[in-house]
Amino acid sequence: MEKTIATISKAVLFNGLPETHIEQVAEIALKQSFNKGELIFSEGDDGNGFFLVVDGLVKIFKLSLDGKEQILHIFGPGEPFGEVPVFSGRAFPANAEAIQESRLLFFPRKAFVNLIHKTPSLALNMLAVLSMRLRQFTVQVENLSLKEVPARLAAYLIYLSAEQENKKAVELEISKGQLASLLGTIPETLSRIFQKMNAQHLIEVKGRRITFLDYPALEELSMGEV
Amino acid sequence: MEKTIATISKAVLFNGLPETHIEQVAEIALKQSFNKGELIFSEGDDGNGFFLVVDGLVKIFKLSLDGKEQILHIFGPGEPFGEVPVFSGRAFPANAEAIQESRLLFFPRKAFVNLIHKTPSLALNMLAVLSMRLRQFTVQVENLSLKEVPARLAAYLIYLSAEQENKKAVELEISKGQLASLLGTIPETLSRIFQKMNAQHLIEVKGRRITFLDYPALEELSMGEV
DNA sequence: AAAGGTCTTTGACCTAAGTCAAGCGGCGCG
């Protein structure tokens, strides 16, 4: 229980809530565990609540009829997911799968909505979370529609660089195959683009470690396209 | 003022609010008008509030460096837009332009947030609106990444058919050029696909009027791709 | 009704990126 409270009070969703409210939140939370590769929910399932990642890594994705996958988000510790059905009614709009051994908290819909009724600042926090997500989606649509794959990859590397606070090199936290799916392409294409960026001395790729050789050029590439 | 109240009480965002709250909402709303083609806000602008369409039509879109446009949404009467900066802080993530002569209501951020503090059900309504928008985005990403242009067009026609409650024919409410931008393609490609669907006796195109000749085949096309 | 603009269509061409198929390399397992 203390662990649960500690996790919750670190999550941005519950930022700034008074102690007593945090405890109320913790009371309605249920612990769940998922193995690597295990499905958490499927598109079309009814959502009776949402999740918070305690540790591990979860991907949210869509599948086409012929099995091609597009990753929408990857969520790590402290991030909530699966909120859409809680507020819009209806089913999950996508699938969720643990891509690492993961521990989650589950917040049942009804209890959470009750809590919101009593806690306006929790509502505002949730509005902030959903707004950030919308902002993220505008970027993803922009990337898919207006940028070519090299630009998307460059943008992703720069995003990682900001996240890991390192302008020299970054470590991919997902496999290259998953990265391809996140960028809206396939492993073969991604591999070729890594090679090309290598050949152009933009980066150096060694397994999951990417070293930046020409950061400004990468930024350039990520924005426009030549 | 009565007109304002009437507009507000019809909008889903304010569904189920008691009379007195509707009046409070109306008090903070400001009327604004935009000519066809007029810019409402630009990506990167600070958002001190959000909008509600009274009448007219507004497109939300992104631009690439070389001027290509991707439409994210088209909003008509009763629909709110521009909420993201209200709750996430920061700037508008995209541009907004009136594509018809439009009258809008503007809700200043601060006044609205105050209102939410006092009105939990308004918060829940707004959460529902944002959740629906997220759901919509998952579909858009799926379309862009996993479906080809003919499937996207078919899906859009079926969506229109549901909206206009007519399985025989629909009327496009935007130009074909704008439709191309909404579907993530260009007018030339869209035009060719209309021709092809014509030739295959799926639809008949006469200006903005699309008559369905083989609805089931269209549904088939919209989902998978052969 | 002519003129001028915008929207739409058509044709010829090009290219980014997907498909298919085969090979490589590192890692866990027996």
Place this chain on the structure above:
DNA sequence: CGCGCCGCTTGACTTAGGTCAAAGACCTTT
């Protein structure tokens, strides 16, 4: 220590859809 597996790479080929250019179609304004 060698075998098999999975993730990744490489090559040859195909194709959806973008580009560029020009011609129609339409609608408004005079």
